[in-house]
Amino acid sequence: MTYCSTPGKVIIFGEHAVLYGEPAIAVAINRRFHCDITESNRDITTVNGYPLARRYHSYIVECLNKLEVEDELEIKTETELASGTGMGSSAAITVAILGALRKLLGEDLSEETIAKDAFSVEFDVQGNASPIDTSTSTHGKAIMVSEKKEKNFLWKIEREGRIWNIHHRDIPDLTFVVGNTGVHSPTPPLVEKVRKFYERSNFAKEIIDDIGEIVEESYILLKEDDLEGLGELMDKNHGLLSILGVSHPKLESLVKGARKYSYGAKLTGAGGGGSMIALTDRPEEVAKEIKKRGGKPYILKSTERGISYEGKDHD
Ligand code: MEV
Numbered sequence: 001m002t003y004c005s006t007p008g009k010v011i012i013f014g015e016h017a018v019l020y021g022e023p024a025i026a027v028a029i030n031r032r033f034h035c036d037i038t039e040s041n042r043d044i045t046t047v048n049g050y051p052l053a054r055r056y057h058s059y060i061v062e063c064l065n066k067l068e069v070e071d072e073l074e075i076k077t078e079t080e081l082a083s084g085t086g087m088g089s090s091a092a093i094t095v096a097i098l099g100a101l102r103k104l105l106g107e108d109l110s111e112e113t114i115a116k117d118a119f120s121v122e123f124d125v126q127g128n129a130s131p132i133d134t135s136t137s138t139h140g141k142a143i144m145v146s147e148k149k150e151k152n153f154l155w156k157i158e159r160e161g162r163i164w165n166i167h168h169r170d171i172p173d174l175t176f177v178v179g180n181t182g183v184h185s186p187t188p189p190l191v192e193k194v195r196k197f198y199e200r201s202n203f204a205k206e207i208i209d210d211i212g213e214i215v216e217e218s219y220i221l222l223k224e225d226d227l228e229g230l231g232e233l234m235d236k237n238h239g240l241l242s243i244l245g246v247s248h249p250k251l252e253s254l255v256k257g258a259r260k261y262s263y264g265a266k267l268t269g270a271g272g273g274g275s276m277i278a279l280t281d282r283p284e285e286v287a288k289e290i291k292k293r294g295g296k297p298y299i300l301k302s303t304e305r306g307i308s309y310e311g312k313d314h315d
Contacts, residue, residue, distance in 0.1 A: 001036055001037070001038040002036070002037050002038075002100045002101075002103040002104045002309070003034070003035070003036050003100065003309060003310075003311055003312065004034075004035055004037075004096045004097075004099035004100035004103065004307065004308070004309055005032045005033065005034040005035070005096060005307075005308050005312065006032060006033050006091075006092045006095045006096040006099065006137045006138070006306070006307050006308075007028040007029055007030070007031070007032050007092065007136075007137060007140055007303055007305055007306065008028070008029050008031050008032065008033070008080075008081040008087035008088045008089060008091075008092050008137070009026045009027065009028055009029060009087065009088035009091065009092075009132075009133055009136040009137055009143075010026065010027055010029055010086065010087060010088075010176060010178060010268050010269075010277050010300065011024060011025070011026045011086075011132065011133075011268050011269060012025050012026065012027055012218075012230075012234065012268075012277070012279075013025045013211075013214055013215045013218050013233065013234070013237055014132075014145075014211060014212070014214075014215040014237075015132075015241070015267075015268065015269060015270065015271070016190075016191070016194050016208070016211070016241065016244060016246065016270070016271075017208045017211035017212055017215070018130040018132055018145055018164075019128065019129075019130050019191065019194075019195075020198060020205075020208050021147045021162070021212075022146075022147075022208055022209070022211055022212030022215065023144060023145060023146035023147075023212060023215040023216065024130070024132050024144070024145050024146075024215055025142060025143070025144050025145075025169060025215060025218060025222075026088075026132050026133065026136040026142065026143050026145075027136070027141075027142045027171060027174060027176075027302045028136050028137070028139070028140040028141055028142070028143075028302065028303050028304075028305065028306060029087060029176070029300045029301065029302065029303060030300060030301045030302075030303045031080040031081055031087060031298070031300060032079075032080055032081070032092070033077070033078075033079045033080070033081055033089065033092035033093055033096050034077065034078045034079070034096070034312055035075060035076065035077045035078075035093075035096045035097055035100050036075070036076040036100070037073055037074070037075050037076075037097075037100040037101060037104055038073065038074045039071055039072070039073060039074075039104075040071075040072040040073050040074040042072060042074075043072060044072055045064070045072050045073045045074075045075065046073075046074055046075065047060060047075045047076075047077065048075070048076055048077060052064075052075070058125050059090055059093050059094045059097070059121060059122070059125055060075065060093070060097050062094075062121040062124055062125055063094060063097040063098050063101060063117075063121055064101070066098070066117050066120065066121055067098070067101050067102065067105065067107075067117075069101060069105070075097070077093070078312075079092075079093075082180070084180075084184050084185065084186070084273075084274060085178060085180045085274065085275050085296075085298070086178060086180070086267075086268040086269030086270075086274045086275035086276075086277070087178060087269075087275070087298070087300075088133045088136065088137055088269075090122060090125070090126075090133070091118065091122060091133035091134045091136070091137045092137045094118045094121045094122055094134060094137075095114060095115070095118045095134055095137040095138050095307055096137075096307070098114050098117050098118055098121070099114055099307050099309065100309075102114065103309055109309075111138050111139055111154070111155075111306065111307065112154070112155040114138050114307065115131065115134055115135045115138040115139070115155065115157075115166070116131075116155070116157060118134035118137070118138060119131040119134045119135070119157055119159075120159075122134055123159060126187060126188050126191075127188050127191075128188065128191050128192075128195075129187075129191075130145060130164060131145065131157045131164050131166065132145045132164075135154070135155075135157075135166045136306075137306070137307070138306055138307050139154065139166075139168065139306045139307075140303060140304055140305045140306025140307075141168060141169070141170075141171070141302075141303075141304050141306070142168070142169040142170070142171040142222075142302065143166060143167065143168065143169065144166075144167045144168075144169045144215075144219075145164045145165070145166055145167070146164070146165055146167070147163055147164070147165065148165065149165045150165070150167055151167070152167045152168040152169065152170075153165060153166075153167050154166045154167060154168055169219075169222065170222075170223070171222050171302060172222070172225040173301065173302055174279060174301070174302040175279075175280060175281060175283050175299070175300070175301055176277050176278060176279055176280070176283075176299075176300045176301075176302075177258065177262075177277070177278045177280060177283050177286040177287050177290065177297050177298065177299055177300070178268065178275050178276070178277050178297070178298045178300060179254040179258060179275060179276045179277075179278070179286075179290035179293075179295040179296070179297050179298075180274070180275045180295055180296040180297075180298070181248060181250035181251055181254060181273050181274065181275065181276075181295055182250070182273075182294070182295065182296060183248055183250055183272075183273025183274070184273060185248070185270065185271070185272040185273030185274045186270075187269070187270040189272070190246050190270040190271060190272045191270065193245060193246070193272075194244055194245070194246060197244065197245060204244065207240050207243050207244055208244075210240055211237060211240050211241075214233050214236055214237050214240070217233055218230060218233050221233065227263045227279060227281070228263055230263060230264065230279060231262060231263025231264025231265075231279050232263075232264055233264065234263070234264030234265060234266040234277075234279060235259070235264045235265065235266065237266050238255060238265065238266030238267060238276075241266065241267055241271060242267075246267065246270065246271030246272050247267055247271055247272075248271065248272055248273045250273065250294070250295070251267050251271065251273070251274075251275075251276050253293050253294075254276045254290055254293055254295045255267070255276045255278075257289040257290060257292070257293045258276065258278035258280070258286045258289060258290060259278070260285075260289060261278075261280055261282040261285040261286045261289065262278035262279055262280040262282070262286055263278075263279045263280060263281075264278070264279055265277065265278035265279070276295075283299040284299075287299055
């Protein structure tokens with residue numbers, strides 16, 4: 001039996017713009033996805049006792065195809081990352097399944113190999129994606145993705161003429177509250193909506209450029225632990241994402257409420273519903289306000305831990 005667990009992530013700056021050559025930063029969080037994989041003595045592969053089916057297990061099916069696994073397996077999963085909450089559940093599933101499969105098959109377990117395969121699986125399932133979620137779930141800590149290669153470079157990922165250089169970032173310990181709107185909002189249609197806007201409008205291109213500038217401004221603030229400065233940039237980044245058309249009235253309400261007790265707040269991930277994130281040292285008050293406004297709060301901390309093969313008790 002092989003066990004693997006991976007952290008979720010939150011994007012603190014640069015979602016959507018990262019698909020157009022701009023940089024972005026994501027932080028691994030202390031909520032994880034866990035899986036156990038064993039060879040099965042039955043003639044079908046099962047996931048938590050149910051037959052593997054593309055309709056329900058698209059990421060797992062693609063992981064098995066990627067590694068050309070033909071044996072029947074018994075896969076057990078457990079998650080602390082509700083899907084559609086902007087906490088990177090699909091990336092965490094993909095990275096953990098690939099890690100456990102590689103361990104079972106006795107293959108290379110380098111972070112780079114796993115992160116590259118995980119990106120390719122996520123891209124194939126979603127139709128378009130950047131490697132930020134999958135690289136963060138693999139490496140843990142914080143990841144900065146950019147077109148240019150900079151200090152603390154980890155690996156390079158290329159796809160369809162686009163290049164993403166993946167970098168490690170040192171960050172202070174951060175506390176966040178994620179507020180889930182409860183509005184289900186899959187990523188691909190939002191990515192497509194922004195793409196259409198980007199392709200027909202110079203204004204959208206300027207907004208994407210402005211988001212890139214915010215990400216660059218954040219580097220020094222993260223280094224200096226300047227939470228007030230970071231919060232201001234989060235507010236600005238949120239405003240630009242709203243102009244791109246990926247906010248939602250419920251997101252606006254949660255962001256507004258959270259800001260009363262936070263350094264700053266913004267939507268996180270694809271938007272359109274989904275979740276917002278607040279940077280705060282008053283997490284209980286933010287959580288209460290989010291609940292009052294009909295959202296579901298999750299108090300989170302940044303974590304150093306990326307992919308791990310140590311037992312669940314260790315997590
Ligand atoms: C989704 O978590 C973030 C997006 O930028 C898409 C991606 O980077 O794959 C919207």
